[in-house]
Amino acid sequence: MQSTQQETHQRTRRESVAGNVQNPVQDSKPSWPPKAPSHETIHRFCVKPADVGIVGVVDGGTLLEWIDKVAYAAAAQWSGRYCVTAYVGNFHLDRPISVGALVELHATLVYTGRCSMHILVTVYSSDSTRGNAVQTSQCPIIFVALDDTGNPVEVPPWTPITMLELQRQRQARVRIPMRTRIEGAMAAECYTDEGTAPSATLCLLAAPTDVNWSGKVGGGRVMRWMDEAASVCGADWTGAQVITSYIAGIRFYRPINIGHVIDLTARILHTGPRSIHASIHVTTRDTDGVLIESMVFVGVWFPRWDRSRFAALVE
Ligand SMILES: CC(C)(COP(=O)(O)OP(=O)(O)OC[C@H]1O[C@@H](n2cnc3c(N)ncnc32)[C@H](O)[C@@H]1OP(=O)(O)O)[C@@H](O)C(=O)NCCC(=O)NCCS
Numbered sequence: 116m117q118s119t120q121q122e123t124h125q126r127t128r129r130e131s132v133a134g135n136v137q138n139p140v141q142d143s144k145p146s147w148p149p150k151a152p153s154h155e156t157i158h159r160f161c162v163k164p165a166d167v168g169i170v171g172v173v174d175g176g177t178l179l180e181w182i183d184k185v186a187y188a189a190a191a192q193w194s195g196r197y198c199v200t201a202y203v204g205n206f207h208l209d210r211p212i213s214v215g216a217l218v219e220l221h222a223t224l225v226y227t228g229r230c231s232m233h234i235l236v237t238v239y240s241s242d243s244t245r246g247n248a249v250q251t252s253q254c255p256i257i258f259v260a261l262d263d264t265g266n267p268v269e270v271p272p273w274t275p276i277t278m279l280e281l282q283r284q285r286q287a288r289v290r291i292p293m294r295t296r297i298e299g300a301m302a303a304e305c306y307t308d309e310g311t312a313p314s315a316t317l318c319l320l321a322a323p324t325d326v327n328w329s330g331k332v333g334g335g336r337v338m339r340w341m342d343e344a345a346s347v348c349g350a351d352w353t354g355a356q357v358i359t360s361y362i363a364g365i366r367f368y369r370p371i372n373i374g375h376v377i378d379l380t381a382r383i384l385h386t387g388p389r390s391i392h393a394s395i396h397v398t399t400r401d402t403d404g405v406l407i408e409s410m411v412f413v414g415v416w417f418p419r420w421d422r423s424r425f426a427a428l429v430e
Contacts, residue, residue: 154224154273156189162216162240168358172211175359176342178238179203181220182254183335186234189222190258193232194270197261200334201231202294203365204255208358212251216240219248225255225280226287230267232258233287254362255287297364314382315348321375321399332371340379341365341395348381349391357391369399376400 158181168174183200190198212218219239226233234256241248262268275284319340327333342359349357371377378398385392 152192152195152271154189154193156185156192156222158185158188158220158222160218162212162214162218164214167212167214170356170358172213172358174342174346175208175362176339178208178212178252179338179342179362180335181218182236182238182256183333183338185220185222186236186256186258187333189224189234190232190260193224193227193273194260194268196268196270197329198232198258199261199331199370200256200367201259202257202367203334203338203362204257204290205361205363206252206254207361208252210240210249210251212240216242217248218251223283224273225275225283227270227273228291229269230259232260232270232273234258235283255290294364298366301366310382312383313348313352314380315344315351316378316380317344317347319377319379321371321373321377323373326373330372332375334367337367337371337397338365340377341381341397344379344381344395345393348383348393352383352386352391360390371399372401374401 162173166173166177168177182203187198187200217240219241221237221239223235223237224232225235235253236256237253238251239248240251259267260270273284275281317340321332325332325336342362345359346357376399378400379395380397381393381395383391383393
């Protein structure tokens with residue numbers, strides 16, 4: 116990501132806790148390092164040729180990496196700790212993003228639990244010459260702060276002030292028991308090799324270039340691999356290119372270290388007239404256990420790639 120600018124809005128952690136913000140209006144000036152931990156981070160940059168996939172627009176994996184990066188900045192800012200991605204929520208990729216577009220990712224803290232921070236990332240893109248910014252997607256993501264020994268640690272509580280903040284906090288709170296129910300249902304599922312659904316498995320080795328400064332593979336990188344596994348499965352089934360249009364419920368149970376062997380299996384769950392729904396499971400082979408993640412993915416595909424048909428679909 117070149118030309119990345121980061122801004123943090125000066126609604127500080129101390130102000131939020133005290134609840135007496137004099138001027139909650141956001142300061143739009145870029146500032147780094149921030150004077151105090153803030154609840155919002157913005158990344159702004161232009162899309163390079165290397166950022167787009169083979170169909171000429173930014174693919175789901177790249178967008179997930181961007182979302183993870185900006186949300187990490189917001190979580191680390193707020194907690195003052197190293198944080199890990201625990202969950203990435205449902206989101207639609209509403210509009211294609213092409214080379215040269217100006218992209219802005221806004222990561223806003225919407226809820227804090229004891230150790231978790233719920234962040235809403237909104238992606239805007241615009242033609243860099245015309246500046247007509249439109250919302251491309253919006254994605255909830257949860258980070259957990261860790262202490263020096265790698266265990267979850269308490270984070271400062273976030274106190275919403277505006278109506279929008281209160282509404283977002285309420286929505287985040289409502290989703291918690293729902294997610295727990297889904298997780299329970301997923302845990303009760305038993306996956307065997309007996310199924311006949313088409314599937315594709317990618318096998319990778321976590322290399323030193325895949326890890327972040329903590330020595331673990333970042334959530335963004337894992338999500339990129341998941342997107343690739345789903346794309347291979349979709350392309351195998353259709354005999355044509357697929358693009359990601361919807362992603363739901365990615366859960367990260369265990370960290371991945373250098374040297375871990377990673378298996379990503381994408382399995383088709385359902386096909387519609389123009390879409391393929393797939394689940395992706397990731398397991399690592401290592402000395403201390405197995406990681407299982409799940410993701411439901413929908414690839415929208417066309418027999419022959421046609422931009423005008425894609426544009427019609429997303430309108
Ligand atoms: C995230 C992780 C630290 C949680 O560990 P844990 O032992 O389950 O922690 P706890 O049960 O104490 O939960 C801590 C908090 O995380 C939240 N949490 C944990 N897993 C979650 C999930 N999948 N979705 C949403 N929230 C989750 C809990 O609700 C709890 O929130 P609260 O303290 O605000 O109430 C652990 O699962 C992990 O290390 N996962 C891998 C993270 C990672 O490496 N990500 C990068 C890609 S591999």
